[in-house]
Amino acid sequence: MLQRILTALVYLAIFIPVLMIGGWVFDLFAFLIAAIIFSELISMKGIATNSFEAIIGYISLFFIVLADRFVENFPFMTSANVVILTTLLLLVSMLYSKWEITIDKVGLLLLGIFYIGNAFQTFVVIRDVEFLAIFYIMVIIWTTDSGAYLIGRKYGKNKLSPIISPNKTIEGAAGGVVISLAASYLFMLLFPVTRTIYPSFLIVILLSIGGQLGDLIESAIKRHYNVKDSGSMLPGHGGLFDRFDSLIFVMNIIKFLMDFGIFAY
Known part of the structure; x- marks a missing residue:
């Protein structure tokens, strides 16, 4: 119990100042948390966190979590377009991976990208507003x-x-x-x-x-x-x-x- 309390206090000591600072500090912090959670998810499936498909996932997460920062100057960089492009890239990669990238791995990767990415994109947007x-x-x-x-x-x-x-x-x-x-x-x-x-x-x-x-x-x-x-x-x-x-x-x-x-x- 003491260890749980100490861990919670340490992370709150990091999180609260970052939340108060906002801006790119908070944006990058949100992406970092999203990326770690994504890596935990795919690790359950046995997908290496430094594999090609994982790296594609991290890049996609970055553009989804911070979509509002890019879409003004790059209107095509919407979350939907990022997911579509990632889907196509992973499916094509599956064809040439010698069964290292399977359809169930692609499904989990896309689920993680979309589910986690949208959550932390919303997190960033709400921080900007209120x-x-x-x-x-x-x-x-x-x-x-x-x-x-x-x-x-x-x-x-x-x-x-x-x-x-x-x-x-x-x-x-x-x-x-x-x-x-x-x-x-x-x-x-x-x-x-x-x-x-x-x-x-x-x-x-x-x-x-x-x-x-x-x-x-x-x-x-x-x-x-x-x-x-x-x-x-x-x-x-x-x-x-x-x-x-x-x-x-x-x-x-x-x-x-x-x-x-x-x-x-």
Whole structure:
């Protein structure tokens, strides 16, 4: 437990100043986190992190995460075009790789590029628009996780997903949503960010559920590849994917909501 707390404090000491600085420092930090998570994901499949296909993935991630920085001067550099080009390149590479690059590897690479890339692109965009919104979203995720654990431990009886994550319960999941609602309400009283998040409580419920789904999805991936942790970068916590699993799913939801103007920017 002490190791987990110390690790969390060290990474918060890095993350918070970078978030406050913003600009290219934050952009590159976001890409670095995305690249590490991507490397953890493909490593589960046995794809070498310095392989040709992995390098293609890192390059694609860079242009997706920082798409808003390039699209003004290079209109063709949209996320969709990057994914299309990457797909074609990986498929052609598969033909000449002597079965080193297989179709299932291509599928995982593209899933990682799109799923992780879009999440951190949204992360960068929100930081530009509303500094406090990043903390608001993280409060929802953290309190959902903590609330689900505490409520589930005390009152949990019905399994939420017995095969994927046998310790999670329906009662815990519901408790996590309720506690995140209370925490987000308190946060907005202290730091109003309603100009970018509306209608607030409906969004909190959606993001709270989304965070729990992100956790379950990462657990399903690890169970499929028979690994306990996504990595070992965070002593006591596992890998970065283990810590950012909820945030990645939530940011993809927000990306979708942005297109409908619910998250205005």
